[in-house]
Amino acid sequence: MVQQTRSGMDVLLDARGLTKRFGDILANDKVDLVINKGEIHALLGENGAGKSTLVKMFYGSLEPDGGEILWQGQKVSIGNPAAARELGIGMVFQHFSLFEALTVVENIALALPNPGRMTELAKRIESVSVDYGLPLNPSDIVADLPVGIRQRIEIVRCLLQEPQLIIMDEPTSVLTPQEADLLFLTLQRLASEGCAVLYISHRLEEVQRICHHATILRHGKVVSECNPANETPATLASMMVGADVASVSAGAQKPKTGEIRLGLNNLSAKAASPFATALNSISLELHAGEVVAIAGVAGNGQGELFDAISGELPVAQEMVRIDGKSCGSRSITWRRRQKAAFVPEERLGHGAVPGLKLSQNIVLTRHATGDRLTGGGFVSTARANALEKHIKQEFDVRMSHDDPEARSLSGGNLQKFVVGRELDRRPGVLVVNQPTWGVDAGAAALIRQALIDLARSGSAVLVISQDLDEIFEIADRIAVISRGYLSAAEPAEDMNRERVGLLMAGGAEAQGEVA
Amino acid sequence: MRLELVKRKERSQKMALLSPIIAIGLTALAAALIFAISGHNPLVGLYKFFVEPLTQEWSLQATIAKATPLVLIGCGLAVCYLSNNWNIGAEGQFVVGALFGSALPILLPEFESGATLPLMLIFGAVGGALWALIPAVLKNWFNTNEILTSLMLVYVASLALDYLVRGPWRDPDGYNFPESRMFSDAATVPDVFGGAMSLSTPITIVIALILAVVLAKTLKGFEIRVMGESPRAGSFAGFSAKRLTLFSFALAGGLAGLAGTMEVSGGLNQLLPTISPGYGFTAIIVAFLGRLNPIGIIIAGFVLALSYIGGEAVQSAMGVSNKIASVIQGLLLFFVLACDTLILYRIRFVSHHAPAGEASHV
Structure with a gap:
């Protein structure tokens, strides 16, 4: 058994036969998992494979129906998240639980059992955050901060409690590639100090890059374990799905682009609320036969842009054109009758x-x-x-x-x-926001292929996505949205991750302002 | 032992039907307790309150007469609540409808023709609708809370009624009593079924049936349900929340106004300072007890009407305050809303001990 060779002096957490049942569904079926000290341990699996259930039992928010958890060799029962934190288990959630109207230090104080004096806490936050390469200004108001920084708050909040195990649920889904790189440095630093990280992610490239060990769940069971460094993203994916994943084919590589089917012309809209993003003279033309993707980190105006194109957010008439007809202030029903279709996030x-x-x-x-x-x-x-x-x-x-x-x-x-x-x-024009968010590999391939096929049959497809792998897989042209500005759409073969990352981190904004 | 609520994957159709029945059962239990605490035989109390009115023809007719306005108002309110518009002011819309409908026989008592009653009913509906549109417009334009505005307008309407029957609309031959002149026959809702009930009841049932079809089968009904459950998805479907707010308030106000006119021109035949024993508020309970479904509302209206008659019965027979009726109505709403939790959740009993697998190690 692989597991026995890994067990030893430095075992931090040893879960044996953990079982959790919800009604008729066995979410976790006798799951064994060993996490060593100083290890970045990937937990992989399709949606519904039981990853969240498993980590929730580690974090005390779910009670196992069977099996046991050994923490540093001692059998423990983790009744609630406070007990988990006391043991030294911290968790960074995918969806942040921060109060936008409060400052960084106030948010962290709210989550600590004994926050102490605010000024001292602020100093501690500053020193810990700088120490780990995640600089934070404790007096910043959360609403003003980009998502990447907000995640730092959650991580620093975790670190302040000096955990020995940090559970991270899809931490990079909201980060630019550059921000993700910074996060990886922090994780490696933590691991080198002996802290273990349980890392849940759908992005197999990064798992392969930073994780020391991977456990793969399917239908609630552990199906295999491996050292990701010895695998390729494709082999990891097939372990998760249990079969080879059909690769998406873009068909005739260079589509014959036809007439303009969707046109955005200096599309601007004010932010509807203090936490929404304004759209700043966005221009884009989609031709028949092509898939255009808009990349960007969450919360940079994707939702507002989608609403303006669909008609849920009315704008000036000439700002949106569908098949040559101006319709910026027309209803969504009118646009649907023009053969446009929309799939929101x-x-x-x-x-x-x-x-x-x-x-x-x-x-x-x-x-x-x-x-x-x-x-x-x-x-x-x-x-x-x-x-x-x-x-x-x-x-x-x-x-x-x-x-x-x-x-x-x-x-x-x-x-x-x-x-x-x-x-x-x-539809003649299809606008999709996050077509495969939270979808397992098999279904994602099916959806992506269908989008490409639709475009090749003469429609124009606009995909708004935060998943760069997806974008490079299906897009003919790529634009990047940042703080409500859109960069010019460039052919996919002229783009690479670094360039997209730079545009995400504000390059698109600079380009938009010049234009 | 502790109770846990576990979310169901889907709505339980069975519980949606059972919930009001369980609620009625719990209300009866609570009512028995109240009778017992106030020193009466609880079984006799329950019998006098809930059963005896059903055994005599006159009280059965009185129950149906009281159920009629409750059902009509409840149907309109159901449309409001289904579409997420919290109209709490049906009582005021009922009163203003009665005022509009009474304007004709009071100001033009000589106008007696076949058109008198239909015109009155139309005026009544229009009056109630206009009154209901005030909170709707305020909600759409100024984002006010319609619960507060619609409720506050009830008191405005009641005071207007009070002023009119004590002032300009007082009967000149009425020895200064605060009441209007009596309505002529042409301004009275006729009786049907050999005088057993007024035409108001069949009109109400027809309206409820039409609404049932509209809600279940038409695109408008679809729009109402979508908007109530998920306004964001509704606007994605191309429906306008603002237009639907105006529509549902106007409909609910119109039906309440119609009920108000039929009440004054059917039973009372004149305007009085108090023309409603709180129909507009009781109808809120009727709407929820009836599952916001017009057919269910017909049944629920009957149950709630029974509580008025039962309240009078226990007062006369046992000397219990007839305020018991309001208490029981309140309890009923409380239990219905509580039992509705079971539609989306089920109860699980959890013991204090750790799960069996771990307990065996301890």
Whole structure:
């Protein structure tokens, strides 16, 4: 057994046969996991493989139904997160729990059991953060800080409690490549000091780069362990999925680009709230046959840009053109009738209504697009059911019973559904925000291929994404959004990660201001 | 032992139907407790309150007469609540509707024709709708909280009614009593079924059935449900939240106003300082007890009307204050809302001990 060779004097955490059941679903099935001191340990798996369940048991927010956890050789029961922190287990969440209106030091004080005097805490924050290469100004207000810095606050908050194990849930999903590099340096420094890191990520390149050991979960079970340095991203991916992942083919490499189908012309919009981003004279033209991707770190105006193109955020008439027709102040329904289709980032609550059945969720975006879903003011249930069955088959949407409520689907399946609902219309213009966010490798490949195929059939596809791997995989041209400015879209073959990273970190802004 | 709420994956259809029944059961238990604490036989109390009114024809008719305005108002409120518009001011809309509807027979008592009653009903609906549009417009333009504005307008409406029946609209031949002149036959809602009930009841049932179809089958009904559950998804679907706010308030106010007019021109035949025993507020309970579904509201309206009649019955038979009716109505709403938790959650009993796997090691 691999595990025995790894166990020894320096075992920090040893989980044996951890089991957790939710109703009929076995989320974790006798999971064994050993984390050594000073090790960056990757936890890999598709969505729903049981990663979050496992770390929540380590962090005390879930109680295991079976099995035991040994911490430095002692059997422990971790009843709540405070107990975990006391043992020396810290966690940095994917979604930050920070109060935007408060300062850095206030936010950290709120999370500490004994914060002490604010001025002393501020000094400690400054020294710890500089020490680990994560400089923070304790008096900054969180609302003014970019996401990368906000993550630093969470990490520093963790470090102040001198943990021996830090759990990180997809830490780089919100960072630019340069910011991610900085984070990796910090993690390596921590590891060299003997602190262990349990690292959850979907990005196999970075796992391969920084992790010493990887445990792969599938359907709640440990399916394999490996040293990522000896693997390639492709072999890691196939271990996660349990099969070879179909590679996405861009087809005829250079698409024959046709007429302009979507045009953005000096698109500007004020920020709707203090925490929203203003759009600053964004211009972009999408031709028939091409996929254009907009890269950028979360919260740089992607949502606002999507809303302006879809019509949920009305702008001046000439700022948006679909197939030559100005429509900046037209409704989303009008734009859909022009054969445009939209897939927002948030699946539940924006792209779909959680409490409505899938068939009803089809009516949501297609009630006015000539699908015969409505007649004389009445909704045709039969037609909606037929469409639901068709989309379910076409896009392999898996569900426990027929036509369930949207909220009961897993993230990946719901994403296949909301993307499929629009692709099924064969739209002339498709705008997708984060097409494969939180989707497992198999489903992501399916969705990406479908986007490329749609473009090659003569449509224009705009993909807004934070996933650079995805962007380089499918885009013909790439633009970068930063603080509401958009860089010029350049052919993908002229771009590389470093250049995109620089544009993300403010280059796009500079370019936009000059233009 | 402790209780844990576990989220269900989907709404439980079974619980959606069972929840109001459980709530009624719990309300009966609580009512029995109140009877017992106040020194009465709880079983007799429950019988007099909930059962006896159903056994006699006159009290059954009185119950239906009281249920009618509750159902009509409740249907309108259901549209508001389904679409996330918290109209708490149906009582005021009821009163203003009654004022608008009464204007014709009071100011032009000689105008007696076949058009009198239909015109009154239309005026009543328009009046209630206009009154309800005030909080809707304030919400859309100034982002005010419609709960507060609609509620406060109830008191404005009641005071306006009070002023009118004591002042300009007082009956000149009424010996200075605070009441308007009596309405003529042409201004009275006719009786049907051999005088057993007024035409208001069949009108109400037809309106409830139409609304049931609209909500379940039409795009408008779809829009209402989507907007209530997820406004962001609603605007993604191309629906306008502001337009729907105006629509749902106008509809609820219109139906409440219609109910107000039918009440004064049906049972009372004149305006009085108090024309409603709180129908507009009780209808809120009716709407929720009826699952915000017009068919359910017909049943719920009957149950709540029973509490008015039952309150009077226990007062006359046992000397219990008829305020017991309001207490029981309040308890019912409380239990319905609490039981509705079970639609999306189920209860799990968790013992204090650690899970079995670990306990065996200790």
